[in-house]
Amino acid sequence: MAKFGLDRLIFIAVSIVVIALIITFGEKNNKNESETTTSVSATIVTTTAPVSSTTEALTETEPSTGETDTTEPVETAPVERRTPNVHFFVPESPRVDESYFDDVVFVGDSVSLRLTYYNMANECFGDAVFLTSGSLGVTNSQWGLYEPKAVHPSYQGQKVTVADGIQKCGKKKVYIMLGINDMAYYTRPDLFAQFKSLTDSILEKSPDVTFYIQSVTPMTGNKNGTTNDEINEYNALISQYCCQKGWYFVDVASVLRDENGLLPRKYCSDPDGMGIHFTDAACEVWKEYLYTHVPAEALETTAPSTTAQTTKAATTTKSTTKNS
Template structure:
C-alpha cells in the first residue's frame, strides 16, 4: 500500500485480507473481523464522492466504440449463441454467475450460449500474476490448475470477459490494482491476440458493509481507471456496475445474497440483470 496507515487502519487491512482469502462464503470469524473495523456505513461525504466519480465517468466525452460515455454502446439484444466462444474470468462474484448458469442449463442447454468460466473464490489480478503453486488461487482448466492466459489460449476463446478487483483493492489500493489488471490483460492478449477483451467494471457493495479500503468510492475510482485503460489499449469496457448501483452508489439489497456478511455477492435477480446487460452490450 502506498498510503500511510494508522495502527487501526492496519488492522482493517488485515481483516480485509482474511475475509477475501476465505472465498465466496465468510465464516463466523470473518463476520467478527468485518464488523470490528471499518465495517460501518461509509460517511455521507464518501457516498457523495462515489456518486461524483460515477457522474464524472458518465459525462466524460469520448468516441470510444462509438459511445459518448466511453462504454460499449447499448445494442439490440444478442442471441445467447453470441457467447459461444466466450470465457468469463472472475472471483466469487463470477462463481455465482457460473452456478446460476449451470442450473439454468439443466433445463435449457443453450442458456448463456456455450460460455465457459475461469473463476475462483478470492481471485484477483494480483494473485493471478503470481507463479503457479499447489496452494495458489489460479482456477483449473480440464482438471489442471493453470495461469489464466494459458487457460484462455487453450480454450480458443474469442471473447474474454474479465471482472476482478474486489480482492485487490484492500491489498494493493486503487492505483496498483489497476496496474495489475493492465499487466494481466497484456498477458492474456499476448497469448490470444485475436480475442476481444471485455473488461467489466467491479460491482459495488451494500452500504452497511463498506470498509476502510474496500468501499464504493474506491471501487468507482478503480472502475474509472479500468475505463481509461480500455480507451488507451483498445479493450472493451463493459460497465456492469452501472446497473448494480442504487441512487447512492451502493449495491441494492435485492441484488445482494449476503447483506449481513460481506455484502458483495449476488442474488439470482442480480445475475439476470448482469446477463441482460452483457447481451444488450454486444460487439459484433
C-alpha cells in the same frame, strides 16, 4: 475300547457342533463389524476434523443470509446509473442470441463464480467458458500455479492461470471482472499496473483475443477494507485504459447499484456479511445487461441487421488517478 470310542466320538461330535455354532455366529458378528469398519476406514481420504465438529457441521441450521432468495421478483428493467467518471462504455444494443456467447470466456472472482453456477442452472451463455474462482484477483491471478494460497481457476478440472486458461479454451471474447479482492491491499496505481500486467500476459499467449472489461460491481456498503468510492475510481481508471487500447468497457455495475451507489440488498446474497455477492435476481440482471450491451463490431458478426454504435469517442481528460 468300542465303548470308549463311542463316548469319544460323541464328545468330539458335540464339541464340533458347539465350535461350528460359535464360528457361525461369530462370523456373522464379525462380518457386520468388518463391513462397518470397511465402510469407514477404506473410504476416508481427508477427514481431519474430529467427530464432534462433523456433527456440528451437520446440524440443521436456519437459512443464512447468504442463501439465494429465489422468491424475489426479477427486476427486468433496472435503472441504469452510470459509474462516475466512466465515459467510455458499450451502450445498449439489440439483444443478441445465445450463440454470441459461444466464443466467450468469463474471468472473475467469487462474484463471477455465482454467474458460473447461474449459467450451470439456466444454461444461458451458450458454450461460454468460466475461469472463475473464489478470492481471485488481478494480482494473485498472475502468481505461479503452485504458489501457496494461489486460487487459480480450473479449466476442465485442471488448475490453470488465467492467461493459460484463455489460451487453452481458445475463446476470443474475454470478459473480465476482477479487482475487488485486491483493493484492500494495493493502491489504485499499483492495482492499475497489475491490471495492465494481467492483460499483457493474456495477450502474450492469446494475441487475437478481444477484451470486454466489466466494471467491478458495488458493495452494500463500505466493507472488506475498501469503499465504493475506491471501486468507482478503479472502474474509471480501467475504462480509460480500455478506451486507449480500443477494448470494450461493459459497465455492468450501472444496473447493480441503487440511488446511493450501493448494491441493493435484494441483489446481495450476503448483505450483512461481505455485501458483494449476488443473488439469482442479480445474475438475471447481469445476464440481461450482457445480452443487450454488445459492441456494434461484434454485433455485425452475429446480427448483421443491427446498427448500434459504440461510444468510443468520449475519452475524458478528467483526472482519475486519485490514490486511495
